[in-house]
Amino acid sequence: MSEKPLYSDDAERAVLGALLTDPAQINGLDLDPRDFYLQKNATIYAAMLECAKDGEPADIVILSNALDNAGKLDRGYLLELSAADVNSQSAQSYAEIVKDLAKRRKAAEIAGKLATAAYNPKADLEAAITDATGILSQVKKDPKENNQRKTGWTLSEILTTNFPEPNWIVPNLVQEGLVMLAGRPKIGKSWMLLQMAGAVASGGRFLGEKVEQGEVLYLALEDNPRRIQSRAAAMKLPECPITFEFYWRPLQEDGLNDLYLECERERYRLIIIDTLARVIPGINLNDENPVALIVNSLQSMALNHGLTILPAHHTRKSNGIWADPIDDIMGSTAISRAIDAVLAIYRQQGKAGMLLKGRGRDTEEFDLAVNFDGLTKCWQSLGDVEEVLMSETKQEILSYLEGAGKSSLASIAQGLGKDKSNVNKNLQDLTNDGKVRKEYIEGKVFYEKV
Secondary structure (H helix, E strand, C coil): CCCCCCCCHHHHHHHHHHHHHHHHHHHCCCCCCCCCHHHHHHHHHHHHHHHHHHHCCCCCCCCCCHHCCCCCHHHHHHHHCCCCCCCCCCCCCHHHHHHHHHHHHHHHHHHHHHHHHHHHCCHHHHHHHHHHHHHHHHHHHHHHHHCCCCCCCCHHHHHHHHCCCCCCCECCCEEEEEEEECCCCCCCCCHHHHHHHHHHCCEECCCCCECCCCEEEEECCCCCHHHHHHHHHHHHHCCCEEEEEECCHHHHHHHHHHHHCCCCCCCEEEEEEHHHHHHHCCCCCCCHHHHHHHHHHHHHHHHHHHHHHEEEEEECCCCHHHHCCHHHCCCCHHHHHHHEEEEEEEEECCCCEEEEEEEEEECEEEEEEEEEEEECCCCEEEEEEHHHHHHHHHHHHHHHHHCCECHHHHHHHHCCCCCCHHHHHHHHHHHHHHEEEEEEEEEEEEEEEE
């Protein structure tokens, strides 16, 4: 059987070149951006469709402006397409070739998945058949019905529509889309990424949350096989479907297309990039244009394929308890604008533990107290940081009362060096829990450990 890729670069370029010459042809094409094999071609065609919806001809000037505003402009490639010697009336015939090859790729994907499940005695064959049936039904649907995204809404429609809940890779922590894990160098990001990859690939737990099983692609660009072997053994990771790549072509060259093709060929649930800087070598992260093009493409790729792309990145120095993960991301603001969520690890000043802060579009803000267990080599969640801090304060109060005996609120707060209102709140909880007894002496309130 031929291993030749099921796509035609000539046909894809010809469709786009013909549409640049005669934009009106787009209205008669049975074609969707996802029918294109190469991401850069899909991006340009999607922009052409948006122009057509807005009633504007997608000539090179208007299209350049639209792509530039979205941070997705590759001016050199667009000029190359517009200069190609293509019959302006040939868009339809080339579009049929692109469409046919897209269906063949999908058929090959389904066949491959079913064959893998059939020859694997541990695989859930019924689930594989159900999955394949669902994909086939999508392929058979009218693309205009299946892929057209509603862009105009009335307030009444918004208020009465039952929108689906966000898809979670790790419930309540890591959502679908472009999610970043950030932190200072050597804080343990790579350990956390490997732990998350193992949890997703094995269907285990991550920071206490049960994770749905799925395949993982891990671009370990700062590591080597020996180091991954050592860490996986130390963490006792089970054998599970994680594919490690230790080299990847730069995203600003052909790496984006390579990643897109991987998303098309395999049904990954999570793609980890360790690190963002390593996969875009030579690019100044403060330079808006190339950075915006790359991160916006990653975000679109993740959402279009229903998965999470999770690059690791660095944060600036900041005070952990008051830190803002969005503001602390190093580099251009184009990065923070494109990401759907960010998780950031911070050290707690004067404490052994760490903070994991989460901020995102669909993610409720969370501040978790976390700790890296040197024995298991895994990160552990200690719970909400406020609850953990309150628990620590309560323990400090009990220890103080054990040594000092009956004490007033002011004495306890002064002895611990803590705010009176915070100490008072914790004393009331301890009193209600029966761990501290309140006593009035000459009109003053004193507290004593029970």
